Amino acid sequence: MQQDTMGDVIGELRASPGRRVFGVGVLSILGLLLLRMGLSGGTGTWLDGLVLVLGIGALWAGWIMYRATERSLVLTEEELRDSTGTVLARLEDIRGVDRGTFAFKPSNGFLLRTETRQPRLWQPGLYWRTGRRIGVGGITRAAESKALADLIAIKLAERAAVDAD
Structure with a gap:
């Protein structure tokens, strides 16, 4: 790490x-x-x-x-942010990850749904955020995007397991 x-x-x-x-x-x-x-x-x-x-x-x-596209997205234990420090979403605010074929998401990317509305933000080729949706991807590698989406999904599943106990 x-x-x-x-x-x-x-x-x-x-x-x-x-x-x-x-x-x-x-x-x-x-x-x-x-x-x-x-x-x-x-x-x-x-x-x-x-x-x-x-x-x-x-x-x-x-x-x-x-x-x-000089920036990168960074996932920590608390949040998803870009390399300049701009927070896209806190992990406790994310309620779902969608990588489906018919999801309204960027190419080679995924869609995050959050609990609260966020102000609009757009970094072409890397991510966009509008309302309760965050689209990640565009000119990123599909395998790396999938790995990041899987990490977020694992964190959400861990949170759900702790909440269920």
Whole structure:
């Protein structure tokens, strides 16, 4: 077990380097292509301006994804948080883990359901949080995401066993 300043680390989830390069690259290339189209002025109408705005938006989204995927998710005995210290959920607040095929979850990831509503939070490619749901995954490795989801499910089962006694 690793030790950090916030407690014992049980599990960690990082963005896959290859998927990270691919995701950021696709958004950046899309942004550059849209900028080129908008600057060429093919139609001479307001659509050129819209294409320019979309190109800038795609480049901005690529930059946000690049910055977000530098982080990792860390599971401790008390909470799930990212490497900057932002707490996604405390373990006592999590009521379920969903990895099902038809769950509304990120690619290669899982969905957590919590007891209390949380403020919205989004780190593209790594996680999102809205209301009582937290989606983890995106450009992470499927095996690592599954392992982290299993660790959380084990912690929930241990808590349920203690509560039942």
